[in-house]
Amino acid sequence: MVAYQSTDMKTLIISYGFTDLAMKDGSLMATESFCHAEHRGDQPIETTISDAATSAIKPIAAKVDVSLRNGKLHLERPPTPTGIGIEFADPANDALPTDPNDPRTVDDDGDGNPGITVHVKVTEELQGDIYIARREIFQYEVTQQKNLSLIGTVTDNSEQLIIGASNPMFITRAEWIQVPDLNKSPIVLLPVEQSWDCAKLMEQSPQIFPAVPTVDW
Numbered sequence: 001m002v003a004y005q006s007t008d009m010k011t012l013i014i015s016y017g018f019t020d021l022a023m024k025d026g027s028l029m030a031t032e033s034f035c036h037a038e039h040r041g042d043q044p045i046e047t048t049i050s051d052a053a054t055s056a057i058k059p060i061a062a063k064v065d066v067s068l069r070n071g072k073l074h075l076e077r078p079p080t081p082t083g084i085g086i087e088f089a090d091p092a093n094d095a096l097p098t099d100p101n102d103p104r105t106v107d108d109d110g111d112g113n114p115g116i117t118v119h120v121k122v123t124e125e126l127q128g129d130i131y132i133a134r135r136e137i138f139q140y141e142v143t144q145q146k147n148l149s150l151i152g153t154v155t156d157n158s159e160q161l162i163i164g165a166s167n168p169m170f171i172t173r174a175e176w177i178q179v180p181d182l183n184k185s186p187i188v189l190l191p192v193e194q195s196w197d198c199a200k201l202m203e204q205s206p207q208i209f210p211a212v213p214t215v216d217w
Contacts, residue, residue, distance in 0.1 A: 002138070002156045003184035003217070004176040010215050011041040011176070012184075015054070016201055019189050021064070021075075030077050031061045035198035042215045046121040051198070053109035053116040057084050057136055073144035079137045079157065084108055085115030086133040097133050100164040105133060115163050120170055128167040134160035140187045150189040153182035184217060 001014045017034035037054045039047045065076040081091040086104050088094040097105055100114040109116045113131050121127040135158060142152030156178045165171045178185060190208055192201070 001186055001212070002154055003179040003181075003215075004156075005179055006176055009041055009043050009045070010179075010217065011039060012212065012215055014038045014040065014212055016205060017054075017198075018192075018196075018201070024061075028064045028066055028075070029061045030064045030075075032057075032059050036202055038212075040212060040215050044122075046119075048119045048121075050109050050111070050117065052111075053084070053118075055198070056108035056116065057082060059136065069143060074141065075143075075150065075152075076141045077139055079139040079155075082136040084134045084136060085131075085163075086135075088135070091135065096135060096159060096161045097163055098161060100131060102133075102163070105163065113164070128165060128170055130162050130166075130170050131164040132160050132162050134158060142187060142189060148191050150187075152187050154185045154187045155182065156185065179217060181217070184213075 001012060004011050004013065014037065015034055016036045017032060020031040020033075022029055022031070034054045034057045036051050037049055039049075041047075059080045059082045062077050062080050065078075067074045067076075081088075083091055085106060085108050086097055086102075087106050088104070094104075105114045107114060111117050113129070115131045115133045117129050117131055119127065119129050137157040137159070138154055140152055140154045142150035144150055160176075162171050162173075188209060
């Protein structure tokens with residue numbers, strides 16, 4: 001979960017997925033995969049993104065720093081810049097596109113539009129789609145709990161640009177900045193059976209995860 005704010009809106013993005021932790025060549029590696037994402041905001045605006053777009057986020061496996069803090073296992077996953085809706089030759093440094101015809105743009109959610117599609121609903125009469133290219137840059141720190149869960153916070157420096165829209169009025173250059181208080185951007189990792197898939201995770205999520213907080217900061 002990541003809390004963002006802009007000049008005119010505050011929002012939470014809640015992401016669901018899997019983190020596989022495994023030893024490789026003497027190092028603990030974290031591999032992330034995503035299933036579903038939801039939005040909560042302080043304005044009467046709904047935004048939705050398809051599961052196809054969410055699952056297209058595929059960060060490379062990252063070496064995790066492991067330590068003990070106050071007798072508890074502590075893990076730190078470093079940032080791994082990852083393109084979504086665009087293919088980067090250098091994911092950390094290549095510029096994001098501003099043109100939907102940029103040859104690097106990829107229809108990652110398979111809906112026939114450039115980049116990935118986000119549906120925006122202001123009212124029943126006023127709604128439409130925006131098409132974005134995004135560089136996902138997140139890292140997290142978690143500490144093991146008595147029940148073997150890992151709980152901590154996420155730091156997010158992702159970037160995105162709107163490269164098109166079904167209605168030009170939805171095109172904006174507003175920047176989303178993470179809320180400085182990282183306690184508003186928690187991460188909860190719970191051990192589950194290896195047989196779980198996205199459908200099982202979403203079925204069980206109301207029972208196993210804390211309630212989503214209100215956007216009231």
